Amino acid sequence: MIIFLEGILEEKHPARAVINAGGIGHEIIITLNTYEDLPSKGTKVRLQTHHHIREDAEILYGFSNNSERDFFVTLIGISGVGPSLAINILSGLPLYTLRSAIASEDAKRLSSIKGIGKKTAERIIVELKDKISILSVAEEKSKSGSLSSEERILNDAVLALVALGYRNADAYTAVKLVLSESETDLQVEEIVRVALSSI
Numbered sequence: 001m002i003i004f005l006e007g008i009l010e011e012k013h014p015a016r017a018v019i020n021a022g023g024i025g026h027e028i029i030i031t032l033n034t035y036e037d038l039p040s041k042g043t044k045v046r047l048q049t050h051h052h053i054r055e056d057a058e059i060l061y062g063f064s065n066n067s068e069r070d071f072f073v074t075l076i077g078i079s080g081v082g083p084s085l086a087i088n089i090l091s092g093l094p095l096y097t098l099r100s101a102i103a104s105e106d107a108k109r110l111s112s113i114k115g116i117g118k119k120t121a122e123r124i125i126v127e128l129k130d131k132i133s134i135l136s137v138a139e140e141k142s143k144s145g146s147l148s149s150e151e152r153i154l155n156d157a158v159l160a161l162v163a164l165g166y167r168n169a170d171a172y173t174a175v176k177l178v179l180s181e182s183e184t185d186l187q188v189e190e191i192v193r194v195a196l197s198s199i
Contacts, residue, residue, distance in 0.1 A: 002060060006046040012038045015087075017062060019045060028062035029083075032091035037064035052083050061087065068095055078127045080120060088115045089124075103132045104172045154179065157191040166199055174199045 005028065007021030014035050017028050028047060030038075039045055047062035048069040061083060063069040068090060075086040089098065092113030101109040102125055110121035154175055161171035174195040178186070186194070 002049050002051040004046060004048050005060065005062065007044070009039060009041050009043055009045040012041055015091075017045075017047070019047070019062075026060060028060045029087060030062045031068065031087055033068065033094060034062060034064040050083075059083065071095060071098070074128065074131070075124070078124060080123065085115055085120075089113055092116070099132050102128050104176075105129060150179070153186075153188055153191065156188045157195065160188065160192045161195060161199070164196075170199055171195070 005019050005021055005026055007019040007026070009017060010020050010025060011018035012035065014032055015029065017030050017035070017038060019026050019028060028049065030047070034047070047064065048066050049063070050061045050069055050072055052059045052061060061069075061072060063072065072083075072086050072090060075081050075089060076083055081089075089110075092098075093101065093109075097109075100106075105125050107118060107121040107125060110116055110124060111118050116124075154172075157175045157178075158171045161174065166174075175191060177198060178191050178194045182191075182194075
């Protein structure tokens with residue numbers, strides 16, 4: 001099993017790349033996010049890979065980080081989601097947004113991805129919602145320093161509700177509703193108080 005490939009980037013396209021490793025050109029199917037992370041042609045690159053073997057072909061799927069590869073492996077474990085569709089899903093939304101949509105049970109957001117119908121979106125949510133915490137998604141984004149002040153307040157309010165025993169999805173939905181209906185900036189305590197009355 002090939003778990004990573006390192007070499008010179010010979011070709012880069014939105015859906016595929018060619019890496020020269022040891023004098024052998026390896027074609028790798030990639031996501032749009034990975035394509036954006038690739039360096040210039042002719043430079044050294046290392047991709048995390050998933051080696052997919054079937055009766056008529058061996059295909060390498062490449063990812064710029066372990067998180068994307070691990071999520072790809074999780075997706076292809078879902079009935080009806082093959083490697084090609086999993087690549088489409090990962091190309092359709094940034095990984096953070098994808099995880100957030102699943103954690104908040106946002107089937108409409110998932111259905112906006114090419115190749116994903118309502119039933120497939122719902123199946124993905126059912127299979128993965130308990131494995132993906134909104135809090136861990138927000139924490140991941142927070143560590144990268146990309147949380148806006150509104151997202152930070154959302155995160156803190158959801159965290160408070162989950163600490164009180166509410167489900168991630170219910171807490172997220174309630175807090176989003178409070179924020180969308182409020183005409184003024186609310187503190188976390190006020191958001192939690194209002195959200196509690198609606199759950």
